[in-house]
Amino acid sequence: MSNLGKKIAVVAALEEELSPLAERLRDPVSRRLDSLRVTEGRLGEVQVVLAATGDGEQAAKAGISQLFAYREIDALIVVGVAGGLDPGLQAGAVVAARAVHNGTGRVGEPDQEWLARAFQREGTIAGTVVSSSGIAVDPESKSRLWLELDAGEPAVVDLESATYARAAVAKNIPYLVVRAVSDTADETLPLDFNRFFGPDGRIDRNRVLRHALLHPALLPRLLALRDRVRECSQKLADVVEGVLCE
Numbered sequence: 395m396s397n398l399g400k401k402i403a404v405v406a407a408l409e410e411e412l413s414p415l416a417e418r419l420r421d422p423v424s425r426r427l428d429s430l431r432v433t434e435g436r437l438g439e440v441q442v443v444l445a446a447t448g449d450g451e452q453a454a455k456a457g458i459s460q461l462f463a464y465r466e467i468d469a470l471i472v473v474g475v476a477g478g479l480d481p482g483l484q485a486g487a488v489v490a491a492r493a494v495h496n497g498t499g500r501v502g503e504p505d506q507e508w509l510a511r512a513f514q515r516e517g518t519i520a521g522t523v524v525s526s527s528g529i530a531v532d533p534e535s536k537s538r539l540w541l542e543l544d545a546g547e548p549a550v551v552d553l554e555s556a557t558y559a560r561a562a563v564a565k566n567i568p569y570l571v572v573r574a575v576s577d578t579a580d581e582t583l584p585l586d587f588n589r590f591f592g593p594d595g596r597i598d599r600n601r602v603l604r605h606a607l608l609h610p611a612l613l614p615r616l617l618a619l620r621d622r623v624r625e626c627s628q629k630l631a632d633v634v635e636g637v638l639c640e
Contacts, residue, residue, distance in 0.1 A: 400468035401441045407449040411474040414631035430460045438639035452595025454554035458561040470562045470569040473630040475576035476550035477530045479540040483575050489521040491571040496556035502563035508570040511637045521548035525556035532582040574626035584615035
């Protein structure tokens with residue numbers, strides 16, 4: 395699939411996951427559409443729209459709907475961090491999804507040409523992405539998902555990819571999902587972030603901050619996780635740029 399002359403959307407849950415890519419755009423223009431943050435520009439010669447929907451299935455569904463109503467999109471790339479399910483996946487590993495699952499079955503088929511380009515990037519692994527209704531915060535929850543999935547290949551878990559993929563399939567446009575491992579199968583997250591979801595389906599960052607300030611021993615682990623997300627996002631930007639521009 396030629397990318398020239400097309401408008402390619404790159405979506406993620408969080409702005410931090412898109413920041414390294416946004417820094418590479420030429421002539422970027424940003425705006426906020428309700429809860430959706432959108433940045434448009436050129437990556438090389440390709441027209442790109444970056445959109446951060448907010449985390450969780452509810453925010454992803456609302457955000458991708460707003461994006462498709464705002465701009466005519468020709469193809470979709472999904473990026474962001476994820477939890478490792480395969481015990482062999484190291485932190486920072488980049489997985490390009492040959493299959494996206496919503497917990498009950500596969501969601502469409504990713505674009506094969508984009509997949510091939512992603513695999514040309516050194517260190518990119520073929521695997522499965524499964525979207526869960528809650529965050530897998532510890533080895534026990536990740537192990538259960540890993541056994542239930544029985545993917546037969548490396549796998550990671552997130553909250554939003556299946557929602558984005560379903561929207562692309564419904565719109566009949568090509569899509570690709572690329573995720574980087576922020577926490578491995580044997581790691582426990584600093585917090586049970588499931589406790590901090592707000593009524594809008596997103597993690598309430600103000601509540602997380604207040605909790606962290608009341609429990610300062612958590613801060614080093616939260617900062618380390620933030621740094622890992624930043625490193626993962628740089629790797630994802632490299633893959634997207636390779637897929638679209640090389």
